[in-house]
Amino acid sequence: MADNKVMLSVKDLEVYYGSIHAIKKVSFEVREGEIVTLIGANGAGKTTTLHAISGLVKAKSGELDFCGSNLRSMEAHRIIRLGLAQVPEGRRIFASMTVQENLEMGAYIRRDSANIQKDFDRIFERLPRLKERRRQIAGTLSGGEQQMLAIGRALMSNPKMLLLDEPSMGLSPLLVNEIFSIIRDVNQSGMTVLLVEQNAKQALEIANRAYVLETGTISMSGTASDLAADPKVRAAYLGAAD
Amino acid sequence: MEFLTQIINGLSQGSIFALVALGYSMVYGITQLINFAHGDIIMVGAYATYVMLILAGTPLWAAILAAVLFCAVVGVVIEQVAYQRLLNKNAPRISLLITAIGVSMLLQNLFQLIFKSDAKSVSNVLPSFPVPIGPLEISSVTLITIATSVVIMILLQLLVKKTRIGKAMRATSEDAGAAKLMGVSSRNTIAFTFAVGSGLAAVGAVLYVGAYPSITPYMGSLLGLKAFVAAVLGGIGSIPGAMIGGLLIGVAESLTKAVGLSQITDAVVFGILILVLLIKPTGLLGKNIKEKV
Numbered sequence: 373m374a375d376n377k378v379m380l381s382v383k384d385l386e387v388y389y390g391s392i393h394a395i396k397k398v399s400f401e402v403r404e405g406e407i408v409t410l411i412g413a414n415g416a417g418k419t420t421t422l423h424a425i426s427g428l429v430k431a432k433s434g435e436l437d438f439c440g441s442n443l444r445s446m447e448a449h450r451i452i453r454l455g456l457a458q459v460p461e462g463r464r465i466f467a468s469m470t471v472q473e474n475l476e477m478g479a480y481i482r483r484d485s486a487n488i489q490k491d492f493d494r495i496f497e498r499l500p501r502l503k504e505r506r507r508q509i510a511g512t513l514s515g516g517e518q519q520m521l522a523i524g525r526a527l528m529s530n531p532k533m534l535l536l537d538e539p540s541m542g543l544s545p546l547l548v549n550e551i552f553s554i555i556r557d558v559n560q561s562g563m564t565v566l567l568v569e570q571n572a573k574q575a576l577e578i579a580n581r582a583y584v585l586e587t588g589t590i591s592m593s594g595t596a597s598d599l600a601a602d603p604k605v606r607a608a609y610l611g612a613a614d
Numbered sequence: 615m616e617f618l619t620q621i622i623n624g625l626s627q628g629s630i631f632a633l634v635a636l637g638y639s640m641v642y643g644i645t646q647l648i649n650f651a652h653g654d655i656i657m658v659g660a661y662a663t664y665v666m667l668i669l670a671g672t673p674l675w676a677a678i679l680a681a682v683l684f685c686a687v688v689g690v691v692i693e694q695v696a697y698q699r700l701l702n703k704n705a706p707r708i709s710l711l712i713t714a715i716g717v718s719m720l721l722q723n724l725f726q727l728i729f730k731s732d733a734k735s736v737s738n739v740l741p742s743f744p745v746p747i748g749p750l751e752i753s754s755v756t757l758i759t760i761a762t763s764v765v766i767m768i769l770l771q772l773l774v775k776k777t778r779i780g781k782a783m784r785a786t787s788e789d790a791g792a793a794k795l796m797g798v799s800s801r802n803t804i805a806f807t808f809a810v811g812s813g814l815a816a817v818g819a820v821l822y823v824g825a826y827p828s829i830t831p832y833m834g835s836l837l838g839l840k841a842f843v844a845a846v847l848g849g850i851g852s853i854p855g856a857m858i859g860g861l862l863i864g865v866a867e868s869l870t871k872a873v874g875l876s877q878i879t880d881a882v883v884f885g886i887l888i889l890v891l892l893i894k895p896t897g898l899l900g901k902n903i904k905e906k907v
């Protein structure tokens with residue numbers, strides 16, 4: 373996988389909120405077929421990094437390249453058309469729309485209705501709970517169902533790469549397992565994944581490579597298994613006492 | 615019987631409020647902007663009708679079509695010229711409000727300059743004759759107003775519920791950022807919303823002129839304010855809320871007149887606004903759904 377071609381490349385990214393310097397010279401890359409995880413504590417800058425990639429916040433400087441396109445010169449609503457879909461932090465499903473309508477919004481950029489229908493079927497097959505609830509108002513779903521819907525919605529755009537921002541946030545251990553197993557399945561079907569997590573243990577279990585983000589800078593990087601074995605990572609993110 | 619007639623008249627007047635209230639509510643839902651220039655779009659629509667019917671002598675359908683298109687264009691131009699930069703920069707709401715009031719004054723003065731301030735009369739815009747319904751006798755204008763509004767509101771519901779752009783509008787009004795992630799252009803959606811809202815106000819203008827055939831550059835102020843009250847009563851941001859709020863305000867006005875208190879109808883309407891703000895600021899159908907995080 374280390375020889376696969378680079379899909380997403382972030383170089384020397386700098387992001388400010390007014391005078392707050394949130395992201396400082398962050399560089400990393402994601403190769404085709406990989407699961408790469410970006411772990412870090414609250415306020416480390418994980419969401420800001422994803423938002424800079426998806427255009428929701430503007431980078432001050434640096435390079436953002438996705439499959440040869442310069443993301444920095446592009447408006448947020450164009451970026452998904454390149455095949456880069458995001459499952460945002462806190463799910464941000466459309467609460468007053470039905471499950472079905474949320475998924476339709478996921479396919480907003482597509483016009484190929486026959487293939488859209490196939491993706492509906494595929495997603496309902498993998499996420500049967502959504503199928504049962506397709507007419508339900510999304511805001512009335514449980515937290516876990518909402519997260520599944522957010523993932524399903526992102527997949528409906530038929531992307532090349534999926535960005536996930538703390539998909540396990542606020543879920544019970546059982547549901548966290550379920551969400552991680554969905555991510556693994558999606559990856560095994562060929563999807564490249566950039567996974568942002570505070571749940572470092574499980575993120576490192578499913579990822580190929582990992583980066584540790586600390587107060588806006590990448591402090592460590594390596595294969596997921598190397599990082600999972602690293603004493604500093606173990607102490608800071610895996611709750612190990614040794 | 616008299617009572618029933620008053621209710622029907624109220625519904626007729628109220629459906630005009632509702633058409634205008636929809637514009638306030640839809641625009642607010644998407645931009646959190648209270649577009650105080652929206653009332654003046656009624657005035658623009660009324661003059662457009664006047665120009666087409668009286669000065670150009672076109673048939674009614676052409677006048678309506680022209681008024682709707684012209685108002686839609688004016689609405690979009692206002693959005694692009696006056697509001698867009700402020701919205702992009704996330705300007706404070708007070709700046710938007712002041713801008714909106716400025717646009718309102720600009721429109722009023724512009725039309726006063728062009729058409730002078732004396733009232734223009736356009737009688738018989740809509741065919742007027744009494745229609746016997748059971749023991750009641752209702753004016754055809756009243757019935758046309760109600761019927762037209764009902765049809766338009768059904769069309770609007772279909773637009774918002776069933777079409778791609780309608781779903782984009784709802785998504786943007788719920789979470790503009792998430793909608794962008796789906797590929798929705800906020801800019802286009804906002805422009806479209808202004809166009810639809812202003813087009814609805816133009817229909818309201820034609821119906822209003824059908825009932826009160828006198829046009830002045832300031833006619834939009836009070837009418838617009840009342841429609842705004844209707845939008846707040848229904849829950850600003852809510853489309854069904856704007857419809858219900860409009861009808862309720864219309865009926866409240868008409869019943870106030872029926873009990874012989876015509877002088878205080880405006881006070882009643884604004885009294886309702888104060889009551890809503892005190893008791894239930896989100897209005898009857900206002901959004902209370904919070905995302906689970």
Ligand SMILES: Nc1ncnc2c1ncn2[C@@H]1O[C@H](COP(=O)(O)OP(=O)(O)OP(=O)(O)O)[C@@H](O)[C@H]1O
Pocket residue numbers: 389392394412413414415416417418419420421461570
């Ligand atoms: N809109 C904003 N305005 C100002 N500062 C912000 C804004 N959003 C984030 N920040 C700041 O930027 C830094 C990084 O925040 P970010 O949300 O990216 O962290 P995170 O790693 O996603 O945290 P969490 O795990 O809590 O989601 C924090 O210090 C935060 O306070």
Ligand SMILES: [Mg+2]
Pocket residue numbers: 418419420461537538
């Ligand atoms: Mg975050």
